[in-house]
Amino acid sequence: MRIGVLFLQGGAIEHEHAFRKAAKKLGIKAEFVRVRKKTDFSGLDALAIPGGESTVFQKLLERKGLLPEFSKVPKILATCAGLILISSKIEDGIAGQKPLGLIDIAVKRNAYGSQLDSFECELEAKGIGAVHAIFIRAPKITKLGKGMKVIARHGGDPVAISKKKGRQLILGTTFHPELATSVFHEWLLSN
Ligand code: GLN
Numbered sequence: 536m537r538i539g540v541l542f543l544q545g546g547a548i549e550h551e552h553a554f555r556k557a558a559k560k561l562g563i564k565a566e567f568v569r570v571r572k573k574t575d576f577s578g579l580d581a582l583a584i585p586g587g588e589s590t591v592f593q594k595l596l597e598r599k600g601l602l603p604e605f606s607k608v609p610k611i612l613a614t615c616a617g618l619i620l621i622s623s624k625i626e627d628g629i630a631g632q633k634p635l636g637l638i639d640i641a642v643k644r645n646a647y648g649s650q651l652d653s654f655e656c657e658l659e660a661k662g663i664g665a666v667h668a669i670f671i672r673a674p675k676i677t678k679l680g681k682g683m684k685v686i687a688r689h690g691g692d693p694v695a696i697s698k699k700k701g702r703q704l705i706l707g708t709t710f711h712p713e714l715a716t717s718v719f720h721e722w723l724l725s726n
Pocket of ligand 1: 585586587588589590614615616617619644645671672673674
């Protein structure tokens with residue numbers, strides 16, 4: 536498999552580590568790509584879009600002409616800012632911030648408060664098990680479109696979701712699984 540991590544900004548290296556661990560565990564022979572330009576997208580089987588700052592991601596991707604590339608990747612793990620980027624609607628976005636609309640969800644940025652309101656907790660994820668979840672200036676999913684599967688909730692709110700749309704499988708989390716575990720990366724590679 537050709538496994539990429541969007542390497543422009545934010546917590547990218549942790550996703551690469553988690554993918555390496557997941558591929559090893561699953562016995563998948565993999566090549567790892569640090570995705571920074573258009574040619575890096577070619578032949579990708581899976582891609583992680585890390586957390587960071589969604590407004591900065593948007594600007595960098597626009598400038599590099601990379602926004603159309605994401606719809607061609609068969610499997611995407613989008614975490615935190617990555618999830619904001621591929622959502623359909625952003626509440627509290629900055630002027631001109633336009634999501635990719637790869638999955639039908641609305642998100643509210645910084646919904647738990649400032650950086651100081653970041654927190655950790657234990658969650659039960661369907662088909663995955665108990666996970667330690669780290670929320671860093673996380674968004675909330677405020678609307679779920681049709682066909683979205685909820686994998687985990689926190690305080691009633693969906694915090695991990697998945698969607699199979701045609702050939703594309705998307706797994707999204709509002710928290711940072713890559714900082715605690717590789718089980719979400721395993722789920723993506725094996726589904
Ligand atoms: N608050 C950030 C944003 O709006 C997301 C934070 C994160 O990715 N940890 O993009």
